[in-house]
Amino acid sequence: MKTEFKNVVIFLGPLLILPALFVIWPLIELMVLSLKHKVILFEIDRWAGLENYQYLLGKDARFWGALGNTLYFTVCSVGLELVLGLMFALYLRFGKESAWIKVILLLPWAIPNVVSARLWQWMLHPEVGIINHVLLTLGWINEPVLWLSDPTLALNAAILADIWKTTPLITLLLFAGLQRIPETILSAAKVDRTPPVRFLFYILLPQLNPMLMTAMILRGLDAFRVFDVIYVMTGGGPANSTETLSIYAYRTYFQSLQFGYGSSIALTQVILMLAMTWIIMNAFSSKWDRS
Amino acid sequence: MTLSAWNICRNGSINLRIVAIFWFIFCAACSFDTTIDDSPNTVHYYQFSLPGLKSIFAELKRQFQEKHPDIYIHIHTLPTNTDDQHQFYLTHLQSRKSAQMDVFAIDVIWMAEFVRAGLLLPVTDLYSKSEWESFFSPILKTTLFDNRRYAVPIFVDGGLLYSRMDLLRKYGFPSPPKTWEELVSIADTILKGENEDRLYGFVWQGRQYEGLICNFIEFLPANKEWLVASNRTLQVNRSAVVPTLTFIRSLLSHKSVSPMSVLGMSEEESRHVFQNGQSVFMRNWPYAWKLAQQTGSPIRGKVQVSPLPSWNSLEPGRGALGGFLLGINKDTPNPEPARQWVRFLTSEEVQIQIWEQLGLTPARKTVFSKIQGDMGMEMGVLMEVMENTTPRPLNPLYIPISQSMQAYISGALSGIYTLEEAMDRMDNDLRRITRILSYEN
Amino acid sequence: MTRALHAGFYGVILLWSLWPFIWQWVTSVKVPSNISRIPPLLPEHLSAANYSAIFSNETFIRVIWNSIAVGLGATAISLVVGAMGAYGISRLLERGRRWIMLSLLVVLMLPQVSVVTPLYRIVDLMGWGDTLWSLIAVYSIFSVPLVVWVMYQAYEEIPETLHRAARVDGSSEWTIFTRVYLPLGIPGLVSSGLLSLIFCWNEFLFALTFTSSYKARTIPVGISLFSGQYDFPWGEITAASSLVTFPIILIVIFSQKYLVRGLVGSGVKG
Structure with a gap:
């Protein structure tokens, strides 16, 4: 028993201490800060009680806007990535698989978000961007589209960049899932001459379900905290139409210097994210416990 | 796969080597020292x-x-x-x-x-x-x-008006406009006369960034503050801001002097448009002069700078x-x-x-x-x-105030907020930002 | 007919994935004064001006080096901690593994912005401000969960009987771990190491806030801070981006098998 415990400490010690030190402590500090008015620069530091939350949930239209943008971004980008990723994966599995196509698919995923964001920003440049140039040449548009400075388009442009970057990951995850489907099921369907649509919805997707869920959850949580792509492409503008929760919190910290209020935004985001995780946990009950 | 993994790893030294390489590189990475020599003076x-x-x-x-x-x-x-x-x-x-x-x-x-x-x-x-x-x-x-x-x-820096004198003279205007109304009417005349699809009247900086505030305060009537103290927080002075935003919106409306793309422009984008000969007027900083006049510039020798227009022909406009x-x-x-x-x-x-x-x-x-x-x-x-330049508000919270105002000005100009909505949101945000300081007075 | 269809599909995937890279490269070899002009689509003649501009700036090389050092350092730490932890969770714990795995998922998915200011304070207290150490420490924490997740799956696939047999033989846990599990888990280590490297290479928010000079800045921050007085120097940005994507292209080409196999064999199988 004693060596047992020693072993647990040796193997799990570092794993549990590091996050405790660098994640749990910061979260506690975040909680404390969110109950304060704190502007370090001006040496303001006093208790505010729940005032920050009252303002945040009650009067702050900007917070609700940011939440809406975050949800829109999450739903659109993850949804489209799953559809596209599934298409690519199906093609790789049943069309023609090739190592090269996987390399090519992996490229966008492997480059830094900042690079892909700048890349798209450049391609979407209103005056000299390649996308406007092509669309103008084809005659599909009559004047340059202001992809990143039109409040109705900017968030969609960021979604486009995100889809470009992360569809490959989804493709590979789903491809892996497809490969795990037993050959016997596939050949049975072939013998039965199951129509393709039926085959997809009644045979493949149920088999693929765990993988689809995993991809959706991981990407969903990742999209919910989106920062880099948007920060680099639009910085939250125009007219805050691309401001997500992470960006709003960041701006409140580092531009408004309000550490108290920024913390209450960030903590609200964490709580929302934990709620999402909790829902997942219930959806996947006892997945990790050995039966 | 498991079998092949076995084969790779039978030779235990391989993983040792991998670890060793990692640690070597890691240690090398950290050996970079970053001290600065400091003599007392x-x-x-x-x-x-x-x-x-x-x-x-x-x-x-x-x-x-x-x-x-x-x-x-x-x-x-x-x-x-x-x-x-x-x-x-x-x-x-x-x-x-x-x-x-x-x-x-x-x-x-x-x-x-x-x-x-x-x-x-x-x-x-x-x-x-x-x-x-x-x-x-x-x-x-x-x-x-x-x-x-x-x-x-x-x-120092300050906003200037750049005018295409060749176009102005062609339509009988001897000098750059002194007032905003004049600028609009000159631009209208020239745009109608030239009837050129890609010629604009007036380009400036309307992207959501600090430059938008500079441009915005240049449109304000002289001697009117746009942020006023009220009830221990700042508020928007609607009597100055609403007419100004209305005027800027009129510049941007269909077939008017400024293209909507101005709302995506910062200094260089507007300079590119102007320098390619696609605009009659431009608001910019003094730096653009040298570039407009350099050899190879299509507008070389055709440009004149002047103070920005104002609302009153007797006094010059004020650059930010x-x-x-x-x-x-x-x-x-x-x-x-x-x-x-x-x-x-x-x-x-x-x-x-x-x-x-x-x-x-x-x-x-x-x-x-x-x-x-x-x-x-x-x-x-x-x-x-x-x-004659005009400063942006001298407030300790200017940066957050500006960040927030940029968003609403930009939103009001692009039409996603009505002016009323924009004003309300500005006041709301000003309260959020300034409430911290107001407590202590 | 099928061939044409295949070709068409391939064409779409190629264009979709590669076009941005090609355009980035094309822009980077244009003469700086021609960059803000379109047409012409293609440069009239190749110019290395943008590349020499970024190399004349010694900070850029330092920034690349920082990224490599931080990536390798954090990956090394997280592989050690993560592999041991995954072994512990998989073989030593009877209860609570679900709880631990979920907490790790929470850490992995935590919005970075929520911990950035407290972490900055810790970094500052330790005197690590503007050093590579701050990034190595923080990146380790955030890539450990990734490694644990991948390695846990890998270790779960190793038959429990192997572990029991070794225990009966009298081997200590440490021996079993280093002699059996570590070698068996190499594909998983490679793939989780690559994932961790890519995470460190891409991370932006912490790097942006913890560093303030080129001494510790990484590539994402370096590229995001390329800015002129009034405009983005697109030529230099695209040149720098092309340079940093080149090694990634090589890595992906050579490790594609590991990355994909890692994902298929031991990865997040859900």
């Missing part, structure tokens, strides 16, 4: 970066050290983007353990904040009263808090005040050497050198008689503009 000077700045400041440093052999200057260059510089200063000046910073270059819009945070050493006695008055008065005003001066201007000042860290261990360095950089000779080699407009009006305009720039116009 070192002044650490932090400033923005510009093309060519490094070599010129190396030369200035040499000149300074000839005069003061006992003082050593260490120049640190920050990113070009002013927001990044601002963030650098804040994170560094807030953490007590940070590197030594003695003198730093401060954007005019940070002055109130830096002074309120108690970061700056007063430099009132650095110059005599008459010598202080040799600086342009608008920028000088930003240095004064409670009758003390906290920084010395090093260069820009520029940088030099401040001394309150906690500097070497105040005297720091003062010497600031004195030197803001001396007339250095002002002339900075103008001639970097094109930064001198902050001292007295040197204007000693310098020449590049490519035929009319120094009289430049001087008039710099003497």
Whole structure:
């Protein structure tokens, strides 16, 4: 028993201490800060009680806007990535698989978000961007589209960049899932001459379900905290139409210097994210416990 | 796969080697030491970066050290983007353990904040009263808090109107417009006459960024504040802001003088449009002159600069005040050497050198008689503009206020908010931002 | 007919994935003064001006080096901690593994912005401000969960009987771990190491806030801070981006098998 415990400490010690030190402590500090008015620069530091939350949930239209943008971004980008990723994966599995196509698919995923964001920003440049140039040449548009400075388009442009970057990951995850489907099921369907649509919805997707869920959850949580792509492409503008929760919190910290209020935004985001995780946990009950 | 993994790893030394390589690289990575040699009389000077700045400041440093052999200057260059510089200063000046910073270059819009945070050493006695008055008065005003001066201007900037005189003359207008109404009517006439699809009337900077505030305050009627104190917080002065936004919207409406794409433009985008000959007028800073007049520019020799239009033909419009000042860290261990360095950089000779080699407009009006305009720039116009610039609000919370106002001005102009909505949201955000300071008074 | 269909599909995937890279490269070899002009689509003649501009700036090389050092350092730490932890969770714990795995998922998915200011304070207290150490420490924490997740799956696939047999033989846990599980888990280590490297290489928010000079800046921050006084220097940005994507292209080409196999064999199988 004693060596047992020693072993647990040796193997799990570092794993549990590091996050405790660098994640749990910061979260506690975040909680404390969110109950304060704190502007370090001006040496303001006093208790505010729940005032920050009252303002945040009650009067702050900007917070609700940011939440809406975050949800829109999450739903659109993850949804489209799953559809596209599934298409690519199906093609790789049943069309023609090739190592090269996987390399090519992996490229966008492997480059830094900042690079892909700048890349798209450049391609979407209103005056000299390649996308406007092509669309103008084809005659599909009559004047340059202001992809990143039109409040109705900017968030969609960021979604486009995100889809470009992360569809490959989804493709590979789903491809892996497809490969795990037993050959016997596939050949049975072939013998039965199951129509393709039926085959997809009644045979493949149920088999693929765990993988689809995993991809959706991981990407969903990742999209919910989106920062880099948007920060680099639009910085939250125009007219805050691309401001997500992470960006709003960041701006409140580092531009408004309000550490108290920024913390209450960030903590609200964490709580929302934990709620999402909790829902997942219930959806996947006892997945990790050995039966 | 499991089997092949076995085969790879039978030879146990392979994984050892991998680990060893990782650790080797890791240790090498961390062996980089980052100490700075510090002699007691070192002044650490932090400033923005510009093309060519490094070599010129190396030369200035040499000149300074000839005069003061006992003082050593260490120049640190920050990113070009002013927001990044601002963030650098804040994170560094807030953490007590940070590197030594003695003198730093401060954007005019940070002055109130830096002074309120108690970061700056007063430099009132650095110059005599008459010598202080040799600086342009608008920028000088930003240095004064409670009758003390906290920084010395090093260069100034201000908004200008660029006009395509060839087009104006073709339609019988001898000189640039003096009022906004005139600008609109001239642009209308020329656009109708030319009937060219890709010719615009007036380009400016409407992207959501600091430049939008500069452009916005230039459209305001003279002597009207747009943010007013009310009930211990700031509020938007609707009687000034609503008509201004309405006017700017009218510029952007269909078939009018400014294209909607202005709302995505910062300085360079609008300059590209203007320089390609696609616009009659442009609002920009003085830097655009040299580029417009350089060989190969399609508009070379066809441009004239003038003060921005106003709402009253009797007085010139007011460009937004820009520029940088030099401040001394309150906690500097070497105040005297720091003062010497600031004195030197803001001396007339250095002002002339900075103008001639970097094109930064001198902050001292007295040197204007000693310098020449590049490519035929009319120094009289430049001087008039710099003497009449209008500052952005001198508020310690200016940066957050501006960030927030940019969003709503941009939203109001692009039409995603009605003016009413925009005003309400502005007031709301102003309350959120300023409520922190108002408590303590 | 099928061939044409295949070709068409391939064409779409190629264009979709590669076009941005090609355009980035094309822009980077244009003469700086021609960059803001379109047409011409293609450069009239190749110019290395943008590349020499970024290399004349010694900070850029330092920034690349920083990224490599931080990536390798954090990956090394997280592989050690993560592999041991995954072994512990998989073989030593009877209860609570679900709880631990979920907490790790929470850490992995935590919005970075929520911990950035407290972490900055810790970094500052340790005197790590503006050093590579701050990033190595923080990246380790955030890539450990990734490694644990991948390695846990890998270790779960190793038959429990192997572990029991070794225990009966009298081997200590440490011996079993280093002699059996570590070697068997190499594919998983490679793939989780690559994932962790890519995470460190891409991370932006912490790097942006913890660093303030080129001494510790990484590539994402370096590229995001390329800015002119009034405009983005697109030529230099695209040149720098092309340079940093080149090694990634090589890595992906050579490790594609590991990355994909890692994902298929031991990866997040859900």
